[in-house]
Amino acid sequence: xxxxxxxxxxxxxxxxxxxxxxxxxxxxxxxxxxxxxxxxxxxxxxxxxxxxxxxxxxxxxxxxxxxxxxxxxxxxxxxxxxxxxxxxxxxxxxxxxxxxxxxxxxxxx
Numbered sequence: 354x355x356x357x358x359x360x361x362x363x364x365x366x367x368x369x370x371x372x373x374x375x376x377x378x379x380x381x382x383x384x385x386x387x388x389x390x391x392x393x394x395x396x397x398x399x400x401x402x403x404x405x406x407x408x409x410x411x412x413x414x415x416x417x418x419x420x421x422x423x424x425x426x427x428x429x430x431x432x433x434x435x436x437x438x439x440x441x442x443x444x445x446x447x448x449x450x451x452x453x454x455x456x457x458x459x460x461x462x
Contacts, residue, residue, distance in 0.1 A: 398418075399417075400416065400417060403416065403417060
């Protein structure tokens with residue numbers, strides 16, 4: 354039974370490391386007849402009329418933002434995160450209070 358388990362783990366490890374190499378086996382020097390897709394250089398979060406060095410910093414200058422940021426989906430994700438953290442905190446508090454209320458079953462000598 355143990356040998357079968359070790360063999361299965363080894364087989365999975367070999368398959369995991371061999372699969373990425375097999376995926377790139379067909380890619381060669383780029384002599385295929387398919388044209389290269391165009392590169393996308395437009396970023397809706399960076400302004401086109403300002404130098405990039407003004408907007409890439411810990412404290413970007415005014416006018417570097419975009420109207421595409423935020424929105425209802427970001428607010429929903431934030432609400433779900435706050436709700437989840439609140440639930441986790443509540444469970445921790447309830448567990449600690451329950452632990453402190455129950456007497457210790459082992460008597461002190």
